[in-house]
Amino acid sequence: MAMTDNQTSKVNRLFQTLAYFGVVPFVGSFKWLQKLFGEKTPKTPEKSQVVLVVGANGGVGKRVVPRLQERGYQVRSLVRDAKKAQKVLGKNVEIVTADITKPETLTPEIFKNVSKIICCTGTRVQPVEGDNPNREKYYQGIKFFMPEVVEDPQLVEYEGMKNLVAAAKPQLQPSNNKIIFDFTNPTQDLKKTWGALDDIVMGGVSESSIRLTDTGAI
Structure with a gap:
């Protein structure tokens, strides 16, 4: 049975995604070569700079x-x-206590000497029938349990992030104004990169798309 144009397009998109992430050898970004021969040693970070990991004892x-x-x-x-957190992370890590849904807990001391922030927070999910304090059902990864959201996504992932950004902004100093992603001058390469990433996030070939304009990407 012949494939339709839409099916052919999806197959091509899937192949491009696999190639981009190095699943298909000799095609795409050749990241598999870096893994084979070893990547360059990253620069040693400055000892005075601290990376703040928010939600550090989560999955x-x-x-x-x-x-x-x-x-x-x-x-x-x-x-x-x-x-x-001490049980999960061990003793060789600095631990501070706060709750991003409670802005009054995000004190300036938390951000002292911080140069980078990695936010790993997320809305808590657990099996419908419940779990133990160590969340063993959730983390075991073999048997499927029907999940349910037990926290408010808007409170954690929207209001919480707003609180974190507001608290961190006055404490962080600009560093060389490094741009991570620049959408002001969109290119086809940019579209290819984000299209592949979007497919991974969506768990396959997604129906969403990135449309390039004269001054940005939508």
Whole structure:
């Protein structure tokens, strides 16, 4: 049975995504070569600079912290439960206690000497029938449990982020005004990169798209 134009387009998009992330060898960005021969050693970060990891004892945060430490960064972990964080992260990490949904807890001392902030917070999800304090059902990754959201996404991921940005902004000093992503002069390469990333986030070939304009990307 012949494929329709839409199906062909999706197959091509999937191939481009796989190629971009190095799944298809000899095609795309050749990132697989970097893995094969080893990447260049990153520059040693300045010891006086601190990376603040928000939500450091969550599923993502507890993986980010040791990666940063391996690269020589001084890490400060912002959590709601310091006792739990020490069990998860160990003793070789600075821990501060605050709650991004409560702006009064985000004091200036938290951001002292901080040059970078990585936010790993997210709305808490658990099995419908509940979980134990260590969230073993949620993290076991084998048996499927019907999930439910047990926190307010707007409070955590919108209001919480606003509180974090507002508290951090007066404390952080601009550093070389480095631009991470510049959409003011969009190119086809930019569209290709973000299209591939969007597919991964959406769990396959997504229906969304990036449209380039004269002064930006939508």
